[in-house]
Amino acid sequence: MATDDEETRGLSAELGLSLVRARLLGAPNPIVGKYEIIEELGEGAYGTVFCARDGELNRNVAVKVFDETATAETRAAIMAEAKALANFQHAHIVTLYEVASVDQSLYVVMEYVDGTTLARWEAEPGRTWTEILGAYLAAGEGLAQIHARGYIHRDLKPENVLVDGAGNVKVADFGLARRYVDRQEEVAPRDGASSTYFLDSPFSAPELRSGGRATERSDQYAFCAALWLALGGSLLPVRAPPVPRGLVRALSRGLQEQPETRWASMRELLRVLQPKSRRRAAIILSSVLFLIIGLSLGMLLSRERFSVEAACQATRDDLDVLDLDRRRELLDLRFPAEAPRIDEMIDTLRAGYQGVSQELCTLAMGGVTGSEQYLAQRTCLEDVRSRLGAMLSLAETDMTVTAVDVVTLLVDIPQADACRAASEFGATIGDRSILVQIRDIAPLRRRLAEAETLELIRRRREAGDMIEALLPEIHRAGDPRLLSRALTLYGTSLVWRERLGAAADVLKQAYELAFTHKADDIAVEAAAMRTHVLGFKLLRYDEAMASAHDAEVLIERESLPDVYSGRVDIERARISRRKHRIEEALAINRAAVRKLKDAVGPNSRRRLRPMTGTEPVNDFETRC
Incomplete structure (x- = not known):
């Protein structure tokens, strides 16, 4: 037992010192209650854990000592909670044997797990994602049982889950220490104490970081965050782990910022994460074998039919x-x-x-x-x-x-x-099969889409540099639709670089190429952008109105959606504004806005591709 002057050091510090004396001087190991302290296992935020020997039952146990001084109310609450948990038996929860106190220091006696933490276990070389998932499913079963009894873990992380030498997984530190610290601070805060010092953990749910209460769904967030990281994912920036999509979807839901959008319970989450049963696998295997036999017979009976199905699949x-x-x-x-x-x-x-x-x-x-x-x-x-x-x-x-x-x-x-x-647009690009043509230009199509994406979010310098480098390759590919798209984007990039004469020429080429090959949507876009350059930028009104007329003829002839006519009307309104015909400009603009809102709904507040220009339409009336 500690002396009066030793008490100030706290029970855990005194036990550590006594262990040193035992090793160096041959003194007896310290005793706490009926337990002989053998060695210190580790020190955490709430206390120190020792390995001890229970002489009566001839077994090793883990003794966790809390060095905080608790009020009588706090001690009564923690004792009552521990007594309830002491009878809680589950294969994936560390069993709590006893809770007691020495002077003012509380300690708990738990099952001793001879192994390592889940954090160290999952970091061992060669671990597969299926092994890691299996370990976390076991831990999740323990957590679900804790929730079923009305408790919240509050500090779930890989360091608080243990794995023994046989691979058995057990959740430890399930809420006892957290409840103790919370209650003590609510009753009698210590100088410099903070109830949020643990909230910088990557496993802490957003509501905890903002001062909200812990719930089962905050435990669920911690579980999903730990598994996400263990599988190789990242939370900041968000990067999914390289595992099946279904697993990513399940974890992503558990990581939602709002608790109510997560899974209803750990049990529901575990059902989604759980691999299919052997019975299910057997059914699938039988079905696959039956399908293989059926396909084999079908191939023998009708090779022609199989070829048609293959073409369909393509x-x-x-x-x-x-x-x-x-x-x-x-x-x-x-x-x-x-x-x-x-x-x-x-x-x-x-x-x-x-x-x-x-x-x-x-x-x-x-x-x-x-x-x-x-x-x-x-x-x-x-x-x-x-x-x-x-x-x-x-x-x-x-x-x-x-x-x-x-x-x-x-x-x-x-x-x-x-x-x-x-419409048909590229039938003249060669004698090769259609599928081969499409396959060969797919990489160019993807790179062009990347450039268009950058332009849409106004990263215009990057988009311009990319399309300028890509344009020669697209020319060589010989696909007129792809080339007209590229020329339209290139012409647009020249507008932002204030090379207005060159922009008008390139956009004219894009329009003529798209018109010739019946790529009407691209032709309208090129004509509308050229109208903007000629009328709004260069003040060449007659040419601008002729370009707008070209687009309107196409729109009417091909019955294109209103989003295209709205795009052209926006440019006509801008020209009217340039010519100081304010009432006319406002009337045209309002009609255009109605068309665009009907076409794209609430998203019309942002500049969309059919509205490419220098300003959002909602700014137009203010400028007028």
Whole structure:
């Protein structure tokens, strides 16, 4: 037992000193209660853990000593809590045997786990993601049981989970120390004490960092954050771990900023994370074997039918190649306030893409992969995929991209109706098969989409440099639609560089090329931008109005959506403003704004591709 002057050092400090005496001087090991202290295992934020020997039951135990001086009220609360937990038995929770006190120091006696922490275990070389997931699932089972009994862990992290030599996983330090510290500070704060000193941990939920109360869902956040990092992911900046998309989606939901958007419970999360049962695997295996046998018989019976199916499959360029689900979860994590809107837009794009893909499958099975309709729609899908991929890549790697940027870029991507209405545009690019043509220019299409993405979020210098370097390669590829897109972007970049004469010439080339090859959407865009250069910048009003007329003829002839006529009307309004016809300018602008709002909804507040120009339309009336 400690002497009066030794008490000031605290029980854990005295035990440590006594162990040193025992080793150096041969003195007896210190005794706490009925436990002989053997060695110090570690020191944490709330106390020191020792390995001790229970002579009565002939077993080793872990003794955790708290050196804080508690009030009678605090001691009573912690004792009552510990007594409830002392009878709590679970395979994945360290068992609590006893709670007692020496003078004013509380200590708890727990199951001794002869092994290491989960943090050290998961860091060992050669660990696979499936092994790590298995260990965390075991820890999650323990955490779910704690929640089921009405308790909150409050400090879940890999250092507080133990793994023994046989690989058994047990959650430790489950809330006892945290409750003790919290209650003590609520009753009698110590000088310099802070109830938030633990909140700089990467496992602390956002609501805790802002002073909110701990809940089961804050434990869930800690669990998901720990597993996310263990699997190789990053939280700042957000980078998903290299594991299956379903696992990333499940963890991403548990990492949502708002607690109510996380999983309803740990049990629900574990059901999603849990690998499929052996029975399920057996069913799948049987189904696969049956399918293989069936396919083999089918191939023997009809090689021709198999060839048609293969051609059909070739049209299904699923968006999975973009790792869409994982990257969408990253967007949700970065922009939680806009997550529902972003998810809806991506879901709409995906559904439209799959619908057009299915229609192309029907064309392929009918043997019409060389038709104008097939070529136009297939290339439109390639545009969708390349632009969506460029947006996702930029948002994933560039932390300056905002939620509004993401929405703007998503609005710019062609919708299913646009792909269905696509005209024939590139049938003259060679005698090779359509699929080979599309495959060969795919890398150029992706790089062009990256440049367009940068221009859309007003990183114009980067976009201009990229398109200038890319343009010669696109010229050599010989695809008129791709080239007209590139020329339109290049002409736009020249506008921002104030090379206005050159910009007007390049945009004219883009318009003529797109018009010749029936790429009407690009032709209208090029004509509208040229109208802006000639009328608003160079004050060559007659030429500008002629360019606007060219665009309007195309819009009417091809019944293009109002977003295109709205784009041209914006430029006509600007010209009227330049000519000091203010009432006329306001009337045209208001009509254009109505068209654009009807076409793109609430996203019309930002400058979209069909509205490329020098100012958002909502600024127009103020300038007038």
